[in-house]
Amino acid sequence: MYICIYQKINTMENDFEKQFLDLQKKVNKIEKGAKDQLTMVVFSGDLDKILAAMIISVGAAAMDTKVKLFFTFWATAALRDPKKSVQGKTFMGKMFGMMLPKGTPKLKLSKMHMMGMGSAMIKGLMKKNNVASLEEMFKTAGELGIEINVCEMSMNLMGMKKEEFIDYPHMTVCGVATFLADASESKMQLFI
Amino acid sequence: MYICIYQKINTMENDFEKQFLDLQKKVNKIEKGAKDQLTMVVFSGDLDKILAAMIISVGAAAMDTKVKLFFTFWATAALRDPKKSVQGKTFMGKMFGMMLPKGTPKLKLSKMHMMGMGSAMIKGLMKKNNVASLEEMFKTAGELGIEINVCEMSMNLMGMKKEEFIDYPHMTVCGVATFLADASESKMQLFI
Amino acid sequence: MYICIYQKINTMENDFEKQFLDLQKKVNKIEKGAKDQLTMVVFSGDLDKILAAMIISVGAAAMDTKVKLFFTFWATAALRDPKKSVQGKTFMGKMFGMMLPKGTPKLKLSKMHMMGMGSAMIKGLMKKNNVASLEEMFKTAGELGIEINVCEMSMNLMGMKKEEFIDYPHMTVCGVATFLADASESKMQLFI
Numbered sequence: 001m002y003i004c005i006y007q008k009i010n011t012m013e014n015d016f017e018k019q020f021l022d023l024q025k026k027v028n029k030i031e032k033g034a035k036d037q038l039t040m041v042v043f044s045g046d047l048d049k050i051l052a053a054m055i056i057s058v059g060a061a062a063m064d065t066k067v068k069l070f071f072t073f074w075a076t077a078a079l080r081d082p083k084k085s086v087q088g089k090t091f092m093g094k095m096f097g098m099m100l101p102k103g104t105p106k107l108k109l110s111k112m113h114m115m116g117m118g119s120a121m122i123k124g125l126m127k128k129n130n131v132a133s134l135e136e137m138f139k140t141a142g143e144l145g146i147e148i149n150v151c152e153m154s155m156n157l158m159g160m161k162k163e164e165f166i167d168y169p170h171m172t173v174c175g176v177a178t179f180l181a182d183a184s185e186s187k188m189q190l191f192i
Numbered sequence: 193m194y195i196c197i198y199q200k201i202n203t204m205e206n207d208f209e210k211q212f213l214d215l216q217k218k219v220n221k222i223e224k225g226a227k228d229q230l231t232m233v234v235f236s237g238d239l240d241k242i243l244a245a246m247i248i249s250v251g252a253a254a255m256d257t258k259v260k261l262f263f264t265f266w267a268t269a270a271l272r273d274p275k276k277s278v279q280g281k282t283f284m285g286k287m288f289g290m291m292l293p294k295g296t297p298k299l300k301l302s303k304m305h306m307m308g309m310g311s312a313m314i315k316g317l318m319k320k321n322n323v324a325s326l327e328e329m330f331k332t333a334g335e336l337g338i339e340i341n342v343c344e345m346s347m348n349l350m351g352m353k354k355e356e357f358i359d360y361p362h363m364t365v366c367g368v369a370t371f372l373a374d375a376s377e378s379k380m381q382l383f384i
Numbered sequence: 385m386y387i388c389i390y391q392k393i394n395t396m397e398n399d400f401e402k403q404f405l406d407l408q409k410k411v412n413k414i415e416k417g418a419k420d421q422l423t424m425v426v427f428s429g430d431l432d433k434i435l436a437a438m439i440i441s442v443g444a445a446a447m448d449t450k451v452k453l454f455f456t457f458w459a460t461a462a463l464r465d466p467k468k469s470v471q472g473k474t475f476m477g478k479m480f481g482m483m484l485p486k487g488t489p490k491l492k493l494s495k496m497h498m499m500g501m502g503s504a505m506i507k508g509l510m511k512k513n514n515v516a517s518l519e520e521m522f523k524t525a526g527e528l529g530i531e532i533n534v535c536e537m538s539m540n541l542m543g544m545k546k547e548e549f550i551d552y553p554h555m556t557v558c559g560v561a562t563f564l565a566d567a568s569e570s571k572m573q574l575f576i
Contacts, residue, residue, distance in 0.1 A: 197389060198389070204396075219411055228417075240458075244457060248564070251560040252564050257564070303458055317541045318541065
């Protein structure tokens with residue numbers, strides 16, 4: 001009798017343990033892929049879109065969500081520091097350097113740029129409405145630990161160098177694989 | 193002997209209960225963050241992009257997915273009712289009011305606008321192909337319970353007031369924190 | 385005494401089984417909605433954005449993530465094969481056919497197109513930096529099993545036919561419901 005009961009208990013325990021461990025493994029895998037993290041591709045180099053990206057990012061970081069930004073294509077130009085210049089660029093690199101806006105102060109609106117009047121209007125209105133400027137937002141982003149990853153391929157194509165970018169505490173140069181790894185672990189992904 | 197068995201059973205029960213409750217808590221947290229919900233930032237004010245946003249939204253709502261839209265920047269202008277006008281706008285508000293399209297009938301295509309010819313072509317083709325017009329889609333969206341949240345900061349910047357927007361049953365004015373809270377609970381997020 | 389123990393064990397077993405099955409069902413449902421899959425709307429017909437979409441897609445597929453692309457609106461034009469032409473188009477279909485770029489070689493940059501100079505520059509730089517051309521990326525995408533779904537409504541609106549598209553091993557014509565079903569099962573969604 002005792003043996004019978006013992007066996008029943010042991011079988012139960014083993015069965016349960018196996019099933020439970022299976023489920024636990026599954027849940028842990030799901031949990032790992034649904035981190036409270038926002039991964040964002042910042043592709044556009046337009047003032048309004050980079051503003052939107054930074055407003056969402058700073059808001060998320062303030063709510064304790066981990067934020068990882070991937071600056072690629074036109075957006076990389078927004079990271080340039082107007083006060084820095086680098087030597088040894090190729091002809092093409094110099095061309096792109098001249099044609100693309102040098103940092104956030106030179107970004108244009110996607111609509112109604114109107115020779116700079118639209119951008120000036122928006123900036124004036126932001127100030128009047130106590131909205132932080134784009135430069136202030138990058139500063140806050142750095143303080144909140146928002147990661148800025150810059151697409152290496154875009155930098156190579158446009159002949160940009162890390163030395164000409166703004167001083168930012170969490171900036172790395174990386175490839176598309178890093179973005180994908182981070183995105184697949186995040187609860188939220190956006191392409192701006 | 194009995195005591196021994198009892199102890200074994202009780203230990204098992206307690207061990208199991210603790211582990212099980214831990215796992216259950218984890219699963220509930222994951223479940224809460226993966227609602228069958230689509231949260232979308234509608235940033236663009238282009239006819240084609242707002243069309244895309246509404247087609248996806250109405251489709252999702254028809255499949256019983258909860259849809260929460262966040263109209264921001266240029267998209268807010270699309271919510272204006274051409275028949276309404278408000279008093280007491282600031283100079284800048286009036287300027288934006290004149291420059292931005294007054295509601296859906298005035299939206300332009302992002303490409304091939306061609307002085308309105310492209311937009312007229314698309315609208316004609318939509319009618320011919322029995323695709324609902326943008327105005328009809330907003331009506332259906334309201335009937336399906338799709339929420340439209342309007343970005344307060346954008347409204348302030350562009351001097352827009354809620355009274356000039358279309359009559360829509362589920363419209364709220366809110367900030368970026370509301371969007372982030374909703375987005376982090378949603379299975380799907382898009383930025384259009 | 386035995387009976388008492390047996391009852392306790394049986395009650396435990398049943399209680400546990402019910403709770404466990406409930407949790408298991410929940411986890412399976414969550415798992416089904418969080419597949420290692422990237423579902424992307426490719427809306428834009430700009431060279432730079434389609435490049436970005438394909439770089440992300442090929443990267444993801446190389447990392448064993450299932451990729452499902454939904455080509456809609458302007459992006460459908462990028463799928464046209466320059467060497468193919470179809471008969472029996474309507475007047476509007478012919479108009480769109482002429483106005484939209486015929487396939488990837490004719491795509492324009494969203495910025496700095498400069499009468500084709502910008503696009504040529506980017507293509508030259510891609511070659512120089514050993515980045516695969518857009519045409520090569522589509523080939524690789526096909527080999528990696530990336531699915532291309534083309535929006536039926538867009539094709540109807542613009543009078544496009546499947547026969548004029550490139551030869552691609554995994555191309556289907558479908559509606560928004562297919563996109564939504566796939567997107568809601570995916571861990572990652574993007575709108576480009």
